[in-house]
Amino acid sequence: MIEEPLQVSIKILEKEYRIACEYHEQDDLRASARLLDNRMREIRQSGRVIGTDRIAVIAALNIAHDLIQIQRSRPNYGEDTNRRLRQLQDQVNAALVTEHDEQHPEPQRDAEQHTAQTSTEPPLDASDERV
Incomplete structure (x- = not known):
């Protein structure tokens, strides 16, 4: 039996998104959305970045930077x-x-x-x- 992708509703900066994902990935998707929402809220509250698009890009860059740092700390x-x-x-x-x-x-x-x-x-x- 082939499972169809599930539609998961997530909320980031008071805006709701419906995202398709596999059933077994929904918890990770929700956790990712919470992480992104928290980062975007922190950036917005700092007052240095204005506009949702810019806030999203800065948050994505910060998360990508964190990932690279983790990968570098575990090179082997x-x-x-x-x-x-x-x-x-x-x-x-x-x-x-x-x-x-x-x-x-x-x-x-x-x-x-x-x-x-x-x-x-x-x-x-x-x-x-x-x-």
Whole structure:
């Protein structure tokens, strides 16, 4: 069954917006709207920026700046994740080979042939998958 996007109503600076999102993303959308609304209110209350469009751009720049600072403070996060995924893939492959060998024991004379077959099979690759 394919779920249709959900229409979520959010309010930013007293203006209501209806945004389509997936059911499982609605809490994050609401949290994002609250964050943006709070930032825009802070900027508006400072009195230095006038106009909703300008306030929205400054708030977006501030949030983007915060994100970049967080990413810089954790430069190895992506590398660590990729390394951990490779380790998990290796463990899964090893477990599959062990399970296969236990369920299908081969005579000693076929062991070399089995090794040659398994070494030519591509490893399990989920590098394009998202966690």
